[in-house]
Amino acid sequence: MPHKPHIVLITPAAAGSRAGNRATATRWAGLLRSQGYRVSVRLPDAAPSGAPELILALHAWRCHGALKAWKQAFPLCPVVLALTGTDVYRFQYSHPTTVYDSMDEADVLIGLHDCLEENLPERYVSRLRVVHQSARPLPPQVSKPGRRRFEVLVAGHLREEKDSLRAAYAVRDLPRASRLQIIQMGGAHSEAWARAAREEMEGNPNYRWLGDQPQWRVRQAMGRARLMVISSLMEGGANVVSEACVAGLPIIASDIPGNRGLLGADYEGYYPVESTEALRACLLRAEGSPDWLEDLGRQVSARAPLFSPEREAAHLAAVVASAMETGSSSEHA
Template sequence: MHILISSAYPLSSPKGNSITAKRIAKLLTQAGHAAQAINTDMPPPADAMIALHATKTLAASKRFKVNSPNRKLIIYLTGTDIYREQTNNNPEFKEALILADALVVSQRASLASIPSEFQDKSHFVPASVLLPPLKKVSSPPSPSLALIGHLRSVKNPFLMNKALKELDGLKLDVFTLGAALEPNMLHEVHNWQQADSRFHWLNDVPYTKALSWIQQVDFTLNTSHSEGGSNAVAESIVLGTPVLASKIEGNVGMLGDDYLGYFEPNNASSLARLIHLAVTDYSFHQNLLQQITDLQQNFLPEKETAGWLKLLR
């Protein structure tokens, strides 16, 4: 089959959608299909198209159905689709769901968030991680913690800094890897750097280097208000680094109900208590490491490949 995987962003972008599109293309190519990741509103005819982000790839989806009217359009719903576009009653979100032959989410729990009239064409396909060769980085001082992700409001990136204010005197180095994608974020990140010498903003970091950072630090952090299924969380699990995560549906779907490393969303005090426990309690750290190790089997590429092949058949 000739299969297109449509990303809303340029394929050279470090955004999660682009990484996911290239991963799916590679998996399906390895399975024997002619799979191609694209970023265009004018996709060529094909046997099937997987569109990442219902609203941002809507123009490409509509063009695909015109060019290939009897071929399968699969829309891979992101966290932004489910938790923002749907909540805001964006008419383009519903238009995309009507247009799609199948809908996919990367977290089983997210199926319940899809409107009832579309449940019969909704499916769960587990996300996996394909690790490229890593670009080595110098080991950061220990203890250390890294937030991997571009600075956007939905990611709530400065909750970490507010938590640090409650941890005055705790030996810790904290790193944020990601570009400031909103104008106010650039001003704010500079202010936080001046306010606390433990905080280091590394700006945009190449993907392979960011993966090495994940592997080198003691903990990674996810502070998102909402998330469909963070690539950085999955990568942290596969690389064996414990995650400190906001207890939201997307994170719980990846880490499990019984995971020990949760804090209350948008609660700096809750995060501060968790950081203090993780950094100072060796037994707690070891328990997190064991839980992360146990989760690694959930992110095997063959599981994701099997899910896509079943759906495409």
């Protein structure tokens, strides 16, 4: 039986979690297994064991202790570190020693969008590789948009980094002729966020929060929606953007590096971060201008080839091979 190289994949999100880190870990484990690797998915508190040939960690700040422990146990083992949005846009500044220590351990760094290097110290850029997260097309039997409502989907956990209620605020007191309705899916990060969403629903007939939903329900909602809003303050490369592009679903997105790095600098559907009025204007324009909405749809569809599973698998395999080669060279130096 041929030898299967062993990869330990460390993620801060437990099995069953719908957090983005867990979804990425599960997908990457599947892609790597299909290429002949043996992959063990571990949480940060798991004791190092099993003599891996590669350590792959998701999240520089949350996995710092685990990364140090695994590297101490297996000092010759190469390390690949995937950087999240909070790593780059929050913890790099609030906890620089921890984040940079994790990055210093890595032979290769993974970024999930094309603009990440704008916010990294120059000494790390040569180690950075971009792996776009993939998505699969919606099934043919998925629901189609209705005529009664112009549904706009917001998908993601309710938390500060997502500016989660911005779309809801933008559809308060709409013109009488408007059919805009925000459908939000995602669990609340705290009871305060859940309370805020419930209170918003009570006073805003154009907003519905459905709470945490399985992926198949989110994909159904994507089929019914005419538009998606990504209102985040920071993103490491949201997989929901990949999903929307592959589905041909137009996006209105906050103008941040994490969105530009997936949709491109010339995408026409950006609005200034945290600007309720600008987002409202974009939503009303999308509803009232079918030509503009179709143009946004063409633009997202043009990005779809970036997010094919085959492309993600190939780029991930190249990163792993590069890190293993670097580790092997260091071992024999």
